[in-house]
Amino acid sequence: MITPNLEKKCGLTLVELLAAMAASAIVLLTIGSVLTVIYNGWHTNNAYVRLRRNAAFAFDIMSRDIHESLLGDISFPAANNMHLKPNSVRTTDSDFWEDTVNQTLECTRRGGAAFTLASGVSGFGAVKTSEGVEITLIITDDRYNITLTNNTYVFPREMP
Numbered sequence: 001m002i003t004p005n006l007e008k009k010c011g012l013t014l015v016e017l018l019a020a021m022a023a024s025a026i027v028l029l030t031i032g033s034v035l036t037v038i039y040n041g042w043h044t045n046n047a048y049v050r051l052r053r054n055a056a057f058a059f060d061i062m063s064r065d066i067h068e069s070l071l072g073d074i075s076f077p078a079a080n081n082m083h084l085k086p087n088s089v090r091t092t093d094s095d096f097w098e099d100t101v102n103q104t105l106e107c108t109r110r111g112g113a114a115f116t117l118a119s120g121v122s123g124f125g126a127v128k129t130s131e132g133v134e135i136t137l138i139i140t141d142d143r144y145n146i147t148l149t150n151n152t153y154v155f156p157r158e159m160p
Contacts (some may be wrong), residue, residue, distance in 0.1 A: 020057070040159075045142070047143065048148075052148065054118040054119065055118065055139055055148060055150040056137055057117065058137060058152065061107060061117055062135060063097075063135075066132075066135075066154040066156055067154055068090055068156075069093070069155045069157070070157060071128075073091065073156075074090070074091055076088070086121065088131070089135075093109060094109050098121055098123070098124035102119075103121050104119050107120045118137065120139045121137065122138045131155060133153070133156070134153050135152050136155075137150045
């Protein structure tokens with residue numbers, strides 16, 4: 001006597017396996033895309049924060065130096081002066097100037113110390129008014145295509 005095979009077969013057909021693989025691929029691609037967007041946003045935000053910190057540091061140093069100078073002691077050297085750069089500010093203690101070749105904002109102290117205040121500088125300017133100095137600093141990050149224009153107004157100390 002022949003007995004019928006009553007055992008149920010377990011497993012997936014080829015069509016079911018292909019459908020499951022396609023669905024898994026779609027889910028993984030979606031997760032990968034979301035993670036890429038998050039990663040790029042995080043790096044762009046970090047670049048923005050870095051530019052803001054550079055500008056804040058430069059403004060802090062310049063503002064203190066300008067604030068401690070008398071308004072009459074602050075000068076803006078002319079472009080034809082061979083010893084100073086055209087985009088520069090001279091205070092009692094320091095010279096601040098834009099290095100257009102290296103795209104930096106430099107500071108030279110009267111004692112001879114020199115250091116870089118900010119990098120990625122695409123513009124620097126200062127205007128002396130009757131009451132103080134308005135400083136403009138433009139910083140860029142070409143990799144993330146970010147440009148920040150920063151302005152501040154500094155009041156020097158009063159005449160004694």
